[in-house]
Amino acid sequence: RKEVExxxxxxxxxxxxxxxxxxxxxxxxxxxxxxxxxxxxxEPKLLMSVYSSGNEDGRxxxxxxxxxxxxxxxxxxxxxxxxxxxxxxxxxYSNYQLIWGAGTKxxxxx
Amino acid sequence: xxxxxQNPRYLITVTGKKLTVTCSQNxxxxxxxxxxxxxxxxxRQIYYSMNVEVTxxxxxxxxxxxxxxxxxxxPLILESPSPNQTSLYFCASSPSIEGGKLFFxxxxxxxxx
Numbered sequence: 001r002k003e004v005e006x007x008x009x010x011x012x013x014x015x016x017x018x019x020x021x022x023x024x025x026x027x028x029x030x031x032x033x034x035x036x037x038x039x040x041x042x043e044p045k046l047l048m049s050v051y052s053s054g055n056e057d058g059r060x061x062x063x064x065x066x067x068x069x070x071x072x073x074x075x076x077x078x079x080x081x082x083x084x085x086x087x088x089x090x091x092x093y094s095n096y097q098l099i100w101g102a103g104t105k106x107x108x109x110x
Numbered sequence: 111x112x113x114x115x116q117n118p119r120y121l122i123t124v125t126g127k128k129l130t131v132t133c134s135q136n137x138x139x140x141x142x143x144x145x146x147x148x149x150x151x152x153x154r155q156i157y158y159s160m161n162v163e164v165t166x167x168x169x170x171x172x173x174x175x176x177x178x179x180x181x182x183x184x185p186l187i188l189e190s191p192s193p194n195q196t197s198l199y200f201c202a203s204s205p206s207i208e209g210g211k212l213f214f215x216x217x218x219x220x221x222x223x
Contacts, residue, residue, distance in 0.1 A: 002152075004152060008150075032210050034210045034211070041198065041217070041219075042216065042217065043200055043214035043215060043216050043217055044153070044200070044212075044214055045214070046211055046212065049210075049211070087152070087153070089210060091210055096141060096143070096158055096160065097155060097158070097168065097169075098153075098155065098210050098212075099152070100145075100152030100153040100154070101152050102150055102151055102152045103152070
């Protein structure tokens, strides 16, 4: 079993819709979690950190469920520019040895 | 402009021919790291460095070397590349206190024939 698992998708979503995807992690010792965004073959960019209390940044909301060991990302009012692969990251050992999911591909259609 | 600079962007080489991928950051970050990305797999850490002259193995260090003689530079060395090292490589840096908040270089697509 992979340490961090994501549904690879693709999720095909109409523009303006709300989309959510989850990421499960196997190591309960994980302390920090992040969502990164990656455009095709380009460098990943930090989207948001995930806090125990959840956090929101504009149209994006991230939640952490420690009991079930998953984090989620919700995107409201999706834009064409949201099309990308979303990478989930956990840090079970330290903040310097991150474990990455393989990513969920999101395609927003007009 | 704050950035992580990787070179080259694309590299095609042959088995056994030593190569170096350079990485430089201008943000005075203590932490730097190398990753490889393969289809269907998450980013996998090769090596990381907490500061000058301090390096440590990540998940997939075999076949790679690194050095950190200066804070800004963290080159990745393949002494004898093999076809299974064909991959997309990323260098990243972070201020030490920020942990998982990484700034990435634009990547190096390496093909080993």
